Amino acid sequence: MLTASRRLTLLGLGALAVVPSYQARAADQPLPSWRDTAARQAIIRFVQETTDRSSPGFVAEGERIATFDQDGTLWVEHPMYSQVIYCLDRVPAVVRAKPELAHIEPFKTVLSGNRAAMAKLSMHDLEKLLFATLTGMSTDEFASEVAKWLASAKDPRWHRPFTDLTYLPMIELLQYLRANGYKSYIVTGGGQDFVRVYAQQAYGIPPEQVVGTAGAVGYRYAKDGRPVLIKEPKLLLNDDNAGKAEGIHFMIGRRPYLAFGNSVDDREMLEYTKAGDGARLALLLLHDDVRREYAYGRAQGLPASKVGTFAQALYDEATKHGWVIVSMKNDWERAFAFEQ
Amino acid sequence: MLTASRRLTLLGLGALAVVPSYQARAADQPLPSWRDTAARQAIIRFVQETTDRSSPGFVAEGERIATFDQDGTLWVEHPMYSQVIYCLDRVPAVVRAKPELAHIEPFKTVLSGNRAAMAKLSMHDLEKLLFATLTGMSTDEFASEVAKWLASAKDPRWHRPFTDLTYLPMIELLQYLRANGYKSYIVTGGGQDFVRVYAQQAYGIPPEQVVGTAGAVGYRYAKDGRPVLIKEPKLLLNDDNAGKAEGIHFMIGRRPYLAFGNSVDDREMLEYTKAGDGARLALLLLHDDVRREYAYGRAQGLPASKVGTFAQALYDEATKHGWVIVSMKNDWERAFAFEQ
Numbered sequence: 001m002l003t004a005s006r007r008l009t010l011l012g013l014g015a016l017a018v019v020p021s022y023q024a025r026a027a028d029q030p031l032p033s034w035r036d037t038a039a040r041q042a043i044i045r046f047v048q049e050t051t052d053r054s055s056p057g058f059v060a061e062g063e064r065i066a067t068f069d070q071d072g073t074l075w076v077e078h079p080m081y082s083q084v085i086y087c088l089d090r091v092p093a094v095v096r097a098k099p100e101l102a103h104i105e106p107f108k109t110v111l112s113g114n115r116a117a118m119a120k121l122s123m124h125d126l127e128k129l130l131f132a133t134l135t136g137m138s139t140d141e142f143a144s145e146v147a148k149w150l151a152s153a154k155d156p157r158w159h160r161p162f163t164d165l166t167y168l169p170m171i172e173l174l175q176y177l178r179a180n181g182y183k184s185y186i187v188t189g190g191g192q193d194f195v196r197v198y199a200q201q202a203y204g205i206p207p208e209q210v211v212g213t214a215g216a217v218g219y220r221y222a223k224d225g226r227p228v229l230i231k232e233p234k235l236l237l238n239d240d241n242a243g244k245a246e247g248i249h250f251m252i253g254r255r256p257y258l259a260f261g262n263s264v265d266d267r268e269m270l271e272y273t274k275a276g277d278g279a280r281l282a283l284l285l286l287h288d289d290v291r292r293e294y295a296y297g298r299a300q301g302l303p304a305s306k307v308g309t310f311a312q313a314l315y316d317e318a319t320k321h322g323w324v325i326v327s328m329k330n331d332w333e334r335a336f337a338f339e340q
Numbered sequence: 341m342l343t344a345s346r347r348l349t350l351l352g353l354g355a356l357a358v359v360p361s362y363q364a365r366a367a368d369q370p371l372p373s374w375r376d377t378a379a380r381q382a383i384i385r386f387v388q389e390t391t392d393r394s395s396p397g398f399v400a401e402g403e404r405i406a407t408f409d410q411d412g413t414l415w416v417e418h419p420m421y422s423q424v425i426y427c428l429d430r431v432p433a434v435v436r437a438k439p440e441l442a443h444i445e446p447f448k449t450v451l452s453g454n455r456a457a458m459a460k461l462s463m464h465d466l467e468k469l470l471f472a473t474l475t476g477m478s479t480d481e482f483a484s485e486v487a488k489w490l491a492s493a494k495d496p497r498w499h500r501p502f503t504d505l506t507y508l509p510m511i512e513l514l515q516y517l518r519a520n521g522y523k524s525y526i527v528t529g530g531g532q533d534f535v536r537v538y539a540q541q542a543y544g545i546p547p548e549q550v551v552g553t554a555g556a557v558g559y560r561y562a563k564d565g566r567p568v569l570i571k572e573p574k575l576l577l578n579d580d581n582a583g584k585a586e587g588i589h590f591m592i593g594r595r596p597y598l599a600f601g602n603s604v605d606d607r608e609m610l611e612y613t614k615a616g617d618g619a620r621l622a623l624l625l626l627h628d629d630v631r632r633e634y635a636y637g638r639a640q641g642l643p644a645s646k647v648g649t650f651a652q653a654l655y656d657e658a659t660k661h662g663w664v665i666v667s668m669k670n671d672w673e674r675a676f677a678f679e680q
Contacts, residue, residue, distance in 0.1 A: 062546055139589055183548075196593045206402055207593030208523075217589050219582035219608050226615045227608065229589050236576070236590065242559035249479055249557050249569050250576065251591060253536045253547030268559050268567065275566045 030176045033169040033334040039283075039326045043173065046281040050257060051180050057279030059257055061181040066258040067211075067248060067269060068170070070188035070195060073262045073285050074203060076155070076165040078294040083190050085162075086149055088118070090133040101132075131233040134191060138228040139217060146197040160338065163202045168337045170260075174203055177258070185256075187248060188212040189240035189265050193231070211251040213239040244269035256280075262287065263297070264311050274321055282323040284314070289328040292335045370516045373509040373674040379623075379666045383513065386621040390597060391520050397619030399597055401521040406598040407551075407588060407609060408510070410528035410535060413602045413625050414543060416495070416505040418634040423530050425502075426489055428458070430473040441472070471573040474531060478568040479557060486537040500678065503542045508677045513600075514543055522598070527588060528552040529580035529605050533571070551591040553579045584609035596620075602627065603637070604651050614661055622663040624654070629668040632675045 034040040049057040050064065071077035091110045094101065101107040106125035109117045121129075134142070155162055174184050186205055188195055192212030199205040214237045217229040239247045245268040248256065259266070259273035262285040270282040288295050297311070318325055328335060374380040389397040390404065411417035431450045434441065441447040446465035449457045461469075474482070495502055514524050526545055528535055532552030539545040554577045557569040579587045585608040588596065599606070599613035602625040610622040628635050637651070658665055668675060 062540075065548075192590075192593070200402075208405075208591070210593065214590060217586050219585045219612070227585065227612050229586065229612075245559045245567065246557050246569065250532075250554060251548070253532070253550065272559070272567050272569075 031169065031172050033172055033332060035331055035333050037331050039324050039331040042281065042324045043176075043283075046258065046279060047176065047180050047182075049279045059278065063254065063257075064177075064180070064182040065252060065254050065256045066177050066182045066184045067187045067244075067252075067256040067260070067273070068174075068184060069244075069261040069263070069266045069269070070186050070190055070212075072287065073260055073266070074166055074170050074186070075162070076293060077262075078287070078296055081190065082153075082155070082162045082165075083194050085153070086146065086194070087129050087133040089149060089153065090145070091129065094132050107132075134194075135215060135231040135233045138222075138230055139193060140228070142193055142231055143197050146194055150198055158338075163198055164338055165336065166202050167332075168334055168339075169332045171203065171337075173260075174205070178204065182258070183209065185209045185211055185248075185252060187239065187244050187259075187269060189238075189244075192237075192239070211237075211239060211247045213237060213243075240265045242268045245272040248272065259283070260285070264314050267314055267317070270318075270323060271321075274323065282318070282321070283326055284318050284323055285326045285328065287328055288330075289332075289335065291329075292339070293328060371509065371512050373512055373672060375671055375673050377671050379664050379671040382621065382664045383516075383623075386598065386619060387516065387520050387522075389619045399618065403594065403597075404517075404520070404522040405592060405594050405596045406517050406522045406524045407527045407584075407592075407596040407600070407613070408514075408524060409584075409601040409603070409606045409609070410526050410530055410552075412627065413600055413606075414506055414510050414526070415502070416633060417602075418627070418636055421530065422493075422495070422502040422505075423534050425493070426486065426534070427469050427473040429489060429493065430485070431469065434472050447472075474534075475555060475571040475573045478562075478570055479533060480568070482533055482571055483537050486534055490538055498678070503538055504678055505676065506542050507672075508674055508679075509672045510600075511543065511677075514545070517598070518544065523549065525549045525551055525588075525592060525596075527579065527584050527599075527609060529578075529584075532577075532579070551577075551579060551587045553577060553583075580605045582608045585612040588612065599623070600625070604654050607654055607657070610658075610663060611661075614663065622658070622661070623666055624658050624663055625666045625668065627668055628670075629672075629675065631669075632679070633668060 030044060031040055034043075049055050050059040052058060068074055071081050075082075088110055091107060095107055095111060102111060106121050106129055109121060109125075110129065137145070150161065150163060153162060154160060155165060158165065177184055184203075184205060186195055186199055186203070186209065188211070190212050192210055192214040195212050196207040196210045199207065199210050213235070216232045216234040216236045218232050220228055220230050222228050237243065237247050237250065241264070244266065248269065255276045256269075256273045257276070257279065258281045259269050260283040261267075261270055266284075270284070274280050274282040287293060287297060315325070317323070326332075370384060371380055374383075389395050390399040392398060408414055411421050415422075428450055431447060435447055435451060442451060446461050446469055449461060449465075450469065477485070490501065490503060493502060494500060495505055498505065517524055524543075524545060526535055526539055526543070526549065528551070530552050532550055532554040535552050536547040536550045539547065539550050553575070556572045556574040556576045558572050560568055560570050562568050577583065577587050577590065581604070584606065588609065595616045596609075596613045597616070597619065598621045599609050600623040601607075601610055606624075610624070614620050614622040627633060627637060655665070657663075666672075
């Protein structure tokens with residue numbers, strides 16, 4: 001029997017099926033962009049085990065929680081987080097509003113456009129950039145700026161909107177989980193307010209299911225008397241490493257049954273998930289596909305001391321505790337919806 | 341036509357219908373424990389306006405968010421928050437674990453059982469009690485202690501479990517909203533971890549829809565190597581007053597369409613809700629029912645300077661901005677499920 005998307009292709013309407021609807025092809029093949037390898041089979045087995053009422057691993061529908069890292073797990077993070085590009089792109093507007101910044105570091109270096117000099121900015125300088133571009137405005141103004149930027153900004157390699165750089169197999173996984181009663185959360189080191197702007201459209205994940213690094217907001221009254229929330233330069237939740245497990249407790253209050261990450265930043269989230277009773281699935285995405293995307297971290301074959309985000313120690317822990325390593329090169333038939 | 345619960349009553353099975361299922365009687369009468377006054381009509385009109393696709397106030401299902409204060413709005417808060425009673429009840433166990441505390445204030449006073457002396461404890465002493473009884477253990481241990489306490493503790497007036505003291509009309513309102521595609525959150529000054537223990541059973545509200553005052557948790561490894569989250573004496577979110585609006589942004593990321601409170605602690609939540617575009621409903625519960633519950637705050641007829649939690653200024657703001665005042669005495673036919 002032809003699947004819905006195959007039929008559309010035969011009709012010359014392939015574009016309509018770029019993101020295949022899981023509902024339409026569930027019966028014959030969930031996760032169509034995944035190769036039928038051990039990784040795909042582990043996912044399908046886990047979902048069957050936790051949703052089949054007669055299985056010892058059955059989980060009631062309201063308790064089916066899954067958590068996903070974003071950068072490098074749901075979309076491209078290399079060579080630079082898109083939120084950092086957003087902050088750099090915002091610098092000219094910040095300097096227009098406060099011209100005295102033009103002669104002060106790190107703004108001077110960013111305005112110079114000298115990428116090599118920018119790469120050498122200190123952590124302290126980067127923080128100044130983040131505070132200047134991500135705080136001081138109302139939450140509504142910020143959301144509207146981000147939406148405007150997303151509509152026009154292009155990534156430097158594919159020359160596409162950043163939201164095109166989501167991984168098709170991951171979108172399919174989110175759909176598959178949703179169709180099976182799972183509520184999926186993004187748990188990201190990126191900015192919570194930033195990711196919430198596009199998570200619904202990009203992933204089908206509503207704002208309340210985005211947990212991220214978050215600053216305080218202050219309740220104020222605008223001139224017309226209406227209340228506004230102003231983004232303040234004060235960190236409330238640092239949602240990386242142990243902060244991911246802590247943030248999951250704080251924002252969700254339940255231990256996930258499935259967690260998916262790609263770097264040492266996700267280690268505690270994966271440990272915390274896997275340490276729960278019953279069936280739990282921890283997955284790690286390995287960026288080993290230099291042709292379709294990038295190869296970095298462990299996949300570069302570097303010595304353990306230099307493997308960057310996908311550290312050897314994490315790989316060893318994954319192997320020891322039965323986390324599933326997903327190879328972009330071997331386990332995915334297709335990485336992006338825009339691939340031919 | 342007989343409603344489902346009326347039929348059960350006639351069959352002598354009234355107890356089964358103590359909390360009427362909205363689904364069973366929706367067609368003929370939503371909110372059966374509410375009198376058909378302006379308050380009930382305002383709620384029904386609001387729900388119709390926001391769920392009728394042809395109405396200018398229509399709200400897409402995923403965006404239908406409602407927020408509820410807990411203490412004094414969903415259940416009895418007078419004369420003392422039940423979480424404070426929990427903390428006082430926990431003191432003997434805390435002192436058993438650390439006997440040196442028996443001779444130190446405020447533990448000495450609490451152990452004496454002298455209510456008059458306890459009522460005079462300073463804010464600083466109360467904080468010490470909160471930290472001693474609410475932190476230092478794992479989140480799992482804490483949840484299990486609270487569950488144990490809830491199963492045996494009785495309130496001093498009705499001699500019933502505290503979870504019996506939820507207001508039946510509010511349970512019906514939560515059911516009515518749920519049946520109409522609304523996602524309801526508790527937004528409480530009480531402890532987030534405390535309320536999450538019983539919110540699902542008491543209100544049908546899952547842990548991830550409870551926003552409350554929250555302390556930090558720390559990711560640690562237990563002796564067997566399993567990760568645990570330890571509750572730390574460090575405040576992360578003070579979910580009262582402006583903190584309620586800020587907490588709503590932080591935890592939910594959307595402005596509610598309906599908010600329900602009962603005190604000045606809820607003022608900013610109600611203002612923030614009502615300030616949104618389109619149809620928004622803000623409600624305030626007035627405790628003016630000395631027979632069935634209590635009369636306090638403004639309802640006591642005290643001068644403005646002494647009205648306590650339901651301040652005159654709040655009442656004036658409510659009147660000015662079209663918030664709906666719900667009178668427990670006049671708008672509710674029945675307050676508790678256990679009433680005859």
